[in-house]
Amino acid sequence: MFDGLIQGLALILTVQSIVMLVLGVMVGLSFGAIPGLGGTTAIALFIPLTYGMNPQDAMALAGGIMGAVSFGGSVTAILLNTPGTAPSAATCFDGYPLAQQGKAGMAIGAAGMASSVGGIFGVLILVAVVPVAKSLVLAFGPAEFFMLALVGLSSIAASTGGMFLRGLISAAAGLMLAFVGYDAVSGGERFTLGFDYLWDGIPLVPTLIGLFAIAEMIKLSIEGGTVVRTKEFGTRIVGVGEGVMAVLRDWPTVLRCSALGTFIGAVPGVGGTVASFLSYSMTMQISKHPERFGQGEIQGVIGPEAANNAKDGGALIPTLAFGIPGSAEMAVFLGLLVLHGLDPGPMLLIEHEGVMFSLIVALTISCIVATIVGLAITRWLSLITLVNVHILVPAVVSVSLVGAYALNSKIEDVVMAAVAGILGYQMIKFQFPRVTLVIALVLGDLAERSFHQTMQIADNDWSIFVRRPISLILLLLVFVAMGVPLLRHAWARRKAVPVQGREA
Template sequence: MLESATSALALLFTMEGVLFLGIGVVVGLLFGAIPGLGGTTAIALLIPLTYGMQPETAFTLFGGVMGSVAFGGSISAILLNTPGIPPNAATCFDGFPMAQQGKAGAAIGAAATASSLGGLIGVAILIAVIPIAKEIVLLFGPPEFFALAMLGLGAIALSTGGHFLRGLISGAFGLALAFIGFDAVNGGTRFTGGIEYLFDGIQIVPALTGLFAIAEMINLTTKGGIVASEGRADVKISRVSDGVKAVFRNLPTLLRGSGIGAFIGAVPGVGGTVASFIAYAATVQASKNPESFGKGNILGVIAPESANNAKDGGALIPTLAFGIPGSAEMAIFLGVLVLHGLEPGPLMLLEHEGTVFSLIVALALAAVIASLIGLAVARYLALVTLLDVHILVPAVVSIALVGVFALHSRFGDVVVALVFGVIGYLMMRFDYPRITAVIALVLGELAERSYHQSIMIGDGHITIFFTRWISLGLLLVTVLIVLTPALRLYLNSRRATGVRAR
């Protein structure tokens, strides 16, 4: 193992390795930052360019993309309230308020530091568990996935930012949308009205691009002015180093976020979006003053950003143990293995150790390099918030929609982005939280599928969820999470009534 790691490092320090890692990082940052584009699109578009390459070189390139894309996406989340890729959605909560207050520099600094450290921790966790990766993957079957989905949905209750009822409604709305399309358990399609495009369901990237990017652009058009509206006269791009220091002062938040990221990242098909969301919710939960979140608390940037870079390490666990992709990017990575004549599967780690380690090392290095680049340019990027929205809006709308189209080359995706843009704008105006809808949309399919699978595995009995200790434990945590805000609300309302009575 050590030998493979060293040879992977040696490869990376050749001219070629450095070159491709660098290209990967730049592409990743760019594709991450532009809403509608993302790691999957970047890798899919890059694949044809790698046909002639050695697999190790190709993976250096892809590692560069995967390691940097999440940080790229955090930049637009912070500056424009628009997550560059789905996992950055939770970063908007506090990142954007910081930008509005003129603290974009600190937010980007924190995101960069949390991303690179999170990425390294994720890789460290991966390397630590590689010897028992198979056992870990086997511990999680459909009942556990169902319990995890419930945990994610339960976390919605924590993150409704004062709009509890409407937060839940948005969540239910997201679930309803998740049922549209092909039904993996029963075959056949549902809620499509015969429209063939919908057979494949509502895709997360166009939906998210609409709900956040397009909606925010519609909102900015209505509002006018500049993004950093609260600082107006003399917006100071506060020192980036403040953000860097904040991460080191809040190591527990960083570690919690990274741990959650690596853990949830290992769940196939759920990945970063849910990981960073749960990391955020857990941080709010652990905080002594949860009211400060959503108003520019820097911890609200550190938690999701550490999670969504640690998730790549986690996503590699099932990928390496059994050749089961832990994320969309990993699915493409496995495809590239096949293209280069390598066979994914339980023996991958034994048979292609060198290739695998070139990816892992590239992933770790990319996270750090991306952050260094990010820190260097953060000051200038933050100036975007001072740009007149009337120049910003058409540029973002055009490029985001081109990106949405590029993922599958389907014009229907562009239409979905527009429709969700309008829905998102209405949700914004009428205080229906958008992120709960996104989380539910991501989790809905997993929840339904693993529920039915569990019942089939358990011979038709629901008891299967309670007789397996991991699933039972996760469900208990979920119940706790759901009850906490209810309790807090109850106490608040007592206090409110008390004040009124006096």
Template sequence: MFDSVFTAASYLADGMNLLFLLLGVVVGVVFGIIPGLGGATAIALLLPLTFGMQAEQATTLMGGVMGAVTIGGSITAILLNTPGTAPNAATCFDGYPLTRKGKAGVAIGAAVTASSVGGVIGALILIMLLPVAKSIILFFGPPAYFMLALLGLTALTAASSNLLRGLIGACLGLFIGFVGYDDLGGVTRYTGGIDYLWDGLSIVPVLIGLFAIAEMLKLYVDGGTIAKSGDMDSVGVSGTLEGIKSAFRHFKVILSGSAIGSVIGTVPGVGGTVASFLSYTFTLQTSKNKEEFGKGDVRGVIAPEASNNAKDGGALIPTLAFGIPGSAEMALFLGVLVLHGMDPGPMLLLEREFTIFVLILALLAATVASGIIVLLTARYLIKVTYIDTSILIPSVIVISLVGAYALHNSIGDVFAAAFFGVLGYLMHRFDYPRITLVIALVLGGLMERNYFQTSLMYRGDWSKAFGDTPFVILLGLVVVALLMPMISKALKRKTGQKA
């Protein structure tokens, strides 16, 4: 195996291949930065370019894109409260408050470092897991996915400063998740006869609305510039260095984020967005001094960014081993593989070991390369936050709406983004957390579907689920997650009485 790693590395180091990798990285960063455009669009655009290439060159190019997009996307999340790609949504919660404090450099430095290290860890985990890829996929069935989603929802309790308001936000998120055609029940729900709603609300326009547009409305009301303190000339390099250091100071957060990303990445159809939210809430639940979360805690940037780059490694497992794409991006990548004569399936991992190692190393190199690109340009990018709102607001709104349109060339997405922009602003105005809405929206569909599938496969007898090992393990974690706040409160009271 190590031989293959070395031959793959020397292949990548070849001039022409390095050029393809860099091309992928640059395209990936740019498409990541622009909201609405993401990895899927970039791959679709570059796909015709690969027609004349060897399979390894094509995977190098695409590996470059996939490794780079979420790093690009984190920039927009941090500077403008707009997730550049959906998996960057969780980065907004603490990244943007840091920017408002004039610490954008710190956030970017931390995000980029966490992403790069997370990407490397994810690639290493992938290399280690490849031999047992098949067993991993077969380990998780509907009962386990159901519990996984439930585990994610328990995090709501930790993520809401005011529990009741948090739960109201979550209910709203679950409700929005119900909209559309339910192919299990065979009914359309809450579509009101509107064609656009048949497929449900897609996550990207919702996020663009809730974060980007809502933020611009808020800025419009408040006035001023995004960064409240510091001035344009003093920010930059010093901040990013501090951010890099802080990422290494919280190395445990990077490790847990990468682990969560790799594992969740293997779940088809869930992918990076859920991974980054779970990683964020996990860090929130397990950290001491959580007061600063949501107000600009650098750990809140590190956790999701580490996981959304580590997830690429995990997401490749179902794509390569079974031809199950976990996301639109992976579906397109699957197309690239097939085009170059690589038929995903249990045999691919053995037959095309070399090509796959080239891909993994390309991913790894791309996260590091795009990190360096972003760090080098950070000081110029940060200046965006000192631009006067009269220029910034219209520009961001236009880019956001165009981005929403570009996703599926659908005008419905533009209206959805605008609607959720207003909703997001109102939620902010009346102090309802947006994070619980988004978590519930992302996890609700997964939970519902797997709940019904589990009921069906056990013929209504849920006691059989206790024969499913991952179900039992995850159930245990749910219980712990729900009891932990109570226990820690009780402990606090006890020590309080003693003192």
């Protein structure tokens, strides 16, 4: 493993790779800062650029993007109360009040530092898992994959963002879409409406480009104006050092939230938004001064930021070791691996150790470089959010559609992105969460396939799911994931009753 690390370092320490890494950081910061765009779109758009590259340069570019996106998103969240990416939304709660108090520099400094530490924490966990990857890989058979998919699906309840029924409806639609295509078990076509295009199911990347980027642009163009509605832009950035120090002083929060972020990142289908929001509420619950949160408490920035970057290392564990994406961003990243002949899945870490370590090294360096570059160019980067939507929207829409086309040179993909964009806008308008649809779309095929395999292997004996220890643990996690929101709901109601009594 140590050899692999050295090999990875050697591969990445070439002029070309470093240029790609820095380019990735720049792209990540910009895409992170633009609402609607994010790591998913950035990697999707830059996949075609990597056609002529060798795998380690492509990994340097991807690692740079992944490490930088969340910080880019947080900068606009702090400065403008506009989260550039969904996971950065939790940073708004206390980051923006800090900016309003003239402490934007402190908030950005803390966010940058917490991102770096969190990111490196996540990567360290990933590296720690690599040596046992083989036994880990062999411990996960079809029964465990089915349970993993179930864990991801059951976490949908936590991702509905308060819109419980709408979240479930979106998820159900996502599951139905996941069943489109050629069914390996029965050997028949399902719901393809006679289109060969749909043989392998609904393609993920064009769908994601539509649901997120295009939908957001439709929304912006209907609303008009600029992305930023406030006139308070131009706050001078001071107190960066103070923010950095705040992170160093508050290391328990950083470590706690990094650990939580890594773990949640590693569970397929949960994603960064849940990680940063859970970190925010955990930090608030543990704090001695919960009343300060929302008023500009620096801890409220540190917690979600650490989790937000730690999740990348975590999300790479199932992606690299099992070929199961831990998030939408990872799903697109899988496409990049495939393009470079790196077979995503169980043998990847063993067979392409050097290239994989160059990704790990790139991700680590990227977290640090992103923070440094980000702190240096923050003001200029944020100018993009002042561009009038009449200029911004056509540019982003064409880039997105070209991205959808470039992936497989199929015009059908562009149509798919456009259809998904209209669907996505309607979902925003009627407040249906898009995240749950994507989770279900990603996990539906896995759940179905591995369930069939398990049943064939076990001769339809359901007890296989509780006889295998890892499968049993995952099953218990499913119960926890489904039970906790119910318990919390009941608890909240019990607390609410006396209040009502007093009022009466």
